[in-house]
Amino acid sequence: xxxALVSIGCGPLIAEDDGSSTGSxxxxxxxxxxxxxxxxxxxxxxxxxGTTTSATTIDPDPTTGxxxxxxxxxxxxxxxxxxxxxxxxxxxxxxxxxxxxxPDGEKCMPWANDGGNFWNxxxxxxxxxxxxxxxxxxxxxxxxxxxxDDCDLGLMCFWVDPITLTGSCVANCGGSEANAxxxxxxxxxxxxxxxxxxxxxPMCDPLLGGCAQGECQAFDDPQGGGFACGAAIEPAIxxxxxxxxxxxxxxxxxxxxxxxxxxxELGSCCAPMCDLTVPDACGPDRVCEPVYDGQAPxxxxxxxYCALPEPERGRR
Numbered sequence: 001x002x003x004a005l006v007s008i009g010c011g012p013l014i015a016e017d018d019g020s021s022t023g024s025x026x027x028x029x030x031x032x033x034x035x036x037x038x039x040x041x042x043x044x045x046x047x048x049x050g051t052t053t054s055a056t057t058i059d060p061d062p063t064t065g066x067x068x069x070x071x072x073x074x075x076x077x078x079x080x081x082x083x084x085x086x087x088x089x090x091x092x093x094x095x096x097x098x099x100x101x102x103p104d105g106e107k108c109m110p111w112a113n114d115g116g117n118f119w120n121x122x123x124x125x126x127x128x129x130x131x132x133x134x135x136x137x138x139x140x141x142x143x144x145x146x147x148x149d150d151c152d153l154g155l156m157c158f159w160v161d162p163i164t165l166t167g168s169c170v171a172n173c174g175g176s177e178a179n180a181x182x183x184x185x186x187x188x189x190x191x192x193x194x195x196x197x198x199x200x201x202p203m204c205d206p207l208l209g210g211c212a213q214g215e216c217q218a219f220d221d222p223q224g225g226g227f228a229c230g231a232a233i234e235p236a237i238x239x240x241x242x243x244x245x246x247x248x249x250x251x252x253x254x255x256x257x258x259x260x261x262x263x264x265e266l267g268s269c270c271a272p273m274c275d276l277t278v279p280d281a282c283g284p285d286r287v288c289e290p291v292y293d294g295q296a297p298x299x300x301x302x303x304x305y306c307a308l309p310e311p312e313r314g315r316r
Contacts (some may be wrong), residue, residue, distance in 0.1 A: 086264065095122040098176055100153065110197040111147025117233070119196045123147045131155075132169040158199055159170065159213045159231050168213060173198040188228045192220045194246075201228035204299050206252065206273050215251035218254065236270075240314050243270045254291070254305055261307040261312050269304045282306035 029081055095101065095108040102108050102124035110119035131152035132138045138157035141148040151156035151169035160167035161251070173189035175181035180189035184198035191198040204227050205217035211229035236250035237243050241261065243255035250269035256271055261273035263286070274281035274288040281288045281304070288304040291297075295302070302303050 095124050097172065097196070099124055107153045109147040109149070110145075112143075112145035117145065119145055119192070122196060125149075126152050132157075134169055134171050136169045138167050138169045140167065156197075156199060160202075171200045173200055181289055185311070186217075188226050190228050190230070191228075192219065200232060202228060204229050206303055207275055207300075216255050217251060218246045226297065227303075238270065239272050240269050242266070243268055256305060256307065260305075263305065263307045265308065273306065274306050276302045276304040276306045285309075 004097045005285035080117070083235065089277040097108045097110060100108050105127055106124040108122050109125045111121055111123050111125075112119055113123070115119040118219065125148045130150075132150055133152060134155060136151070138149050138151045138156050140146055140160055143159075144162065144167070149169075151157050154172050154174075155169045156172060157167045160237050169235060171183070171187075173180045173182055177191055179192060180198065182189050184200060186202055187200040187202050190201050201214075202211065204211050206216045206218065206227050209216050212229040214229040216231040218229055219230075225241035230247075233247065237248045238250070239253055242264070243249055249255055253270045253272050255268050258266070263269050271286075272282070273291070276288055276290060278288070283306075286306040287309045289307040291303045291305055292301070
């Protein structure tokens, strides 16, 4: 399945670190998704590999005036501090996006510490004096991966325009990577780049689109995957060209993994998605294979991708 991220190919990147940071550069990591289905309870059934992951949602707290990110201390297991400063171990030298363990007045933010186009580290950045709340227009400094924006603690400026450097404030996932939480039942927790970035993004149907912002994209992980409104990277890999991750493909396409039928003879390549209910949806040279091996999430059971027909394909 194909992952979407902020379009970040333009503009200078901030390479200096005026706050504390952690992380590493190198190979682009994988993605984790936990899907929310109904308020208060969820079942995630997203798969490109035939497995299932789940997350628990909580209702927004109407008594608090701060941004609601879906975190509740009772739902957070050992080693998770939620959106507060951890009493033990949290310091300015180690920044954890889940724990938000930066000093008062700062927030832990993903950023690119190598001058690249992808988030690969975290840093403590100042919280704006008049911070934006979920859905507010926001601004980033330097580039979409600078780690500096004017959204509140527990939020990140997402869907950033590379020219104007404006986007919308989106909530981080609450809880922990093992138990990711989103307060809004219409969102899914997309955990991207080995946990460097995790946002509650609106769910979508890849055959229908329907994203008010961004593109309907897929997120992949060894535990499963799901569709949410992200922003495609540029340049994207063309259909039937080699790929390693879903997010590398253009909107409407995905990168089949080792447990799925191949779309190209030489290995994984970007494959366009298709409607399983439409005859010959992929034309004469390929067949429409189900994305989900088993039970699909509600409403998107008909999503497939164009694979090689038997006996031309193999399973790795």
